[in-house]
Amino acid sequence: MDLAQVLGRVTGVHLDTPRGADVVHSIRVDPSWLERGEPVEVTLPRNLRCAECDGGGCDRCGRAGAVSLWGRDEPPGVVEVTLPRRTADELVREPTVVLRIPERGGLPEPSSGQIRGMLLLRVTASPEPDASVIRLSAVPSRRGPSAPAQPKSQLLLGAALLLLALVLVSYLVSRR
Numbered sequence: 001m002d003l004a005q006v007l008g009r010v011t012g013v014h015l016d017t018p019r020g021a022d023v024v025h026s027i028r029v030d031p032s033w034l035e036r037g038e039p040v041e042v043t044l045p046r047n048l049r050c051a052e053c054d055g056g057g058c059d060r061c062g063r064a065g066a067v068s069l070w071g072r073d074e075p076p077g078v079v080e081v082t083l084p085r086r087t088a089d090e091l092v093r094e095p096t097v098v099l100r101i102p103e104r105g106g107l108p109e110p111s112s113g114q115i116r117g118m119l120l121l122r123v124t125a126s127p128e129p130d131a132s133v134i135r136l137s138a139v140p141s142r143r144g145p146s147a148p149a150q151p152k153s154q155l156l157l158g159a160a161l162l163l164l165a166l167v168l169v170s171y172l173v174s175r176r
């Protein structure tokens with residue numbers, strides 16, 4: 001049984017409406033965003049996992065396991081969703097919430113007259129949230145300005161430069 005069927009049974013929504021392929025996308029957000037039910041903007045990758053086979057490959061996705069949502073030259077797709085509210089306790093028990101967003105999935109066959117597939121957005125509360133998810137309510141934090149965390153890439157670059165300098169120094173010393 002695939003994920004779409006499981007979800008359909010739980011929510012009682014008709015999932016047999018002919019449409020494009022359903023897709024799955026997983027994101028991680030700060031737990032406080034779920035506790036407040038924040039509206040967020042999610043930038044989607046071009047290729048998303050096929051919901052029917054969960055990436056394993058089926059007839060629906062042409063054995064690819066993935067579904068392309070738009071062409072190579074088009075800008076990335078963005079969806080705006082309001083996160084469902086969860087208490088901290090609920091998030092400890094079940095940190096992942098699945099949102100079903102109609103008509104944001106795979107495109108239907110051309111001239112079929114069908115609608116687009118569904119986007120199943122798996123939202124997981126995590127201390128390491130995805131940078132591709134932006135909070136829409138730009139309300140300044142009441143906790144005051146927090147020190148900006150140093151991006152990991154900057155640290156890596158610094159370490160790489162230090163290593164390079166050490167190699168260069170040892171090379172110059174050995175030539176003497």
Ligand SMILES: [Zn+2]
Binds near residue numbers: 050051052061062063
């Ligand atoms: Zn598939």
